Amino acid sequence: MKTIGVLTSGGDSPGMNAAFRAVVRTAFTEGFEIVAFRHGFKGLIEGNFKKVGPTDVSNIIQRGGTILKSARCDEFRTEEGRAKAAEVLKDEGIENLIIIGGDGSFQGGTLLANEHDISVIGIPATIDNDLVGSDETIGYDTALNTAMDAIDKIRDTADAHDRLFLVEVMGRDAGFIALETGIAGGAELILLPESMTNIDEVRSSLNDVLKEQRRSSLVVVAEGDETGGALKLSEKLRDDFSKYEMRVCILGHVQRGGGPTARDRVLASRLGAAAVKAIKDGHSKVMVGIVNNRIKITPLKMTFGKRKDINFELLELSKTLR
Ligand code: ATP
Numbered sequence: 001m002k003t004i005g006v007l008t009s010g011g012d013s014p015g016m017n018a019a020f021r022a023v024v025r026t027a028f029t030e031g032f033e034i035v036a037f038r039h040g041f042k043g044l045i046e047g048n049f050k051k052v053g054p055t056d057v058s059n060i061i062q063r064g065g066t067i068l069k070s071a072r073c074d075e076f077r078t079e080e081g082r083a084k085a086a087e088v089l090k091d092e093g094i095e096n097l098i099i100i101g102g103d104g105s106f107q108g109g110t111l112l113a114n115e116h117d118i119s120v121i122g123i124p125a126t127i128d129n130d131l132v133g134s135d136e137t138i139g140y141d142t143a144l145n146t147a148m149d150a151i152d153k154i155r156d157t158a159d160a161h162d163r164l165f166l167v168e169v170m171g172r173d174a175g176f177i178a179l180e181t182g183i184a185g186g187a188e189l190i191l192l193p194e195s196m197t198n199i200d201e202v203r204s205s206l207n208d209v210l211k212e213q214r215r216s217s218l219v220v221v222a223e224g225d226e227t228g229g230a231l232k233l234s235e236k237l238r239d240d241f242s243k244y245e246m247r248v249c250i251l252g253h254v255q256r257g258g259g260p261t262a263r264d265r266v267l268a269s270r271l272g273a274a275a276v277k278a279i280k281d282g283h284s285k286v287m288v289g290i291v292n293n294r295i296k297i298t299p300l301k302m303t304f305g306k307r308k309d310i311n312f313e314l315l316e317l318s319k320t321l322r
Contacts, residue, residue: 022272
């Protein structure tokens with residue numbers, strides 16, 4: 001019986017548990033043994049694992065976070081660290097490793113696969129939605145809804161006091177969350193890492209909006225926007241908008257938490273099953289994704305290091321609708 005190893009790595013995202021569940025149950029049905037590593041690559045290097053079966057993943061589809069735990073692991077960035085990980089896998093007879101994680105995890109996984117001839121399959125799970133090869137990544141939809149919910153609440157209080165709110169959402173290199181929550185939350189302005197932010201244009205757009213006598217205004221800023229995030233932006237705007245009560249709200253880690261949305265649970269279930277199927281079909285060094293509602297297999301090395309296209313039509317739409 002062939003053995004599959006599985007782990008969650010990097011930033012946690014809602015739906016990782018649903019993906020783990022789908023991997024375990026599909027692997028069981030297909031006749032594989034499954035070994036689960038705790039704490040991502042750290043657990044892999046340390047040999048922190050346990051054999052699991054279908055009942056070990058009962059009652060987790062609805063849970064946020066990852067019951068396998070995740071970790072950042074600097075040792076895995078070194079050749080020696082990856083050699084230790086490969087040894088653990090070989091000692092346990094694990095020929096296939098499924099990594100549920102983001103771009104950093106896939107970079108590490110690619111190196112492990114190349115250096116030690118191990119079959120690695122990636123399942124894209126990150127709230128940032130920044131991996132090429134899947135229209136959406138696991139956790140993105142939940143993070144969007146969490147941020148949108150927070151923005152709705154902020155809008156209520158902003159309105160009550162005629163305030164100008166600068167809301168910072170996650171996204172150091174990618175503005176997917178900012179763009180879609182900005183539209184869904186009716187933001188007056190959306191600032192993204194993918195588009196140049198000219199502070200004079202920000203001032204003039206805000207002036208236009210405020211001149212139209214909107215009582216409150218809301219700007220959604222991705223943390224990686226050129227201005228340096230919402231706090232820095234507020235410093236740059238404070239003098240010009242002193243007659244408005246300006247407030248900054250950084251949503252932070254709340255965006256990572258919470259039970260996954262139905263959409264994320266379905267996505268995670270499909271991708272978990274697809275990863276096992278990919279192993280069965282002999283694939284290696286690939287990521288399973290969904291493009292146009294169909295499973296798509298992409299070479300792992302093509303999924304990171306490039307910027308995934310943002311839909312600039314949506315940015316234009318937000319300007320029309322503000
Ligand atoms: P997210 O995008 O949600 O933060 P991620 O998978 O990108 O998730 P990272 O912290 O970037 O999260 O990476 C997770 C782990 O992958 C790192 O702690 C490290 O062990 C490994 N890793 C990242 N980049 C590399 C690399 N270039 N070489 C080897 N290993 C890497």
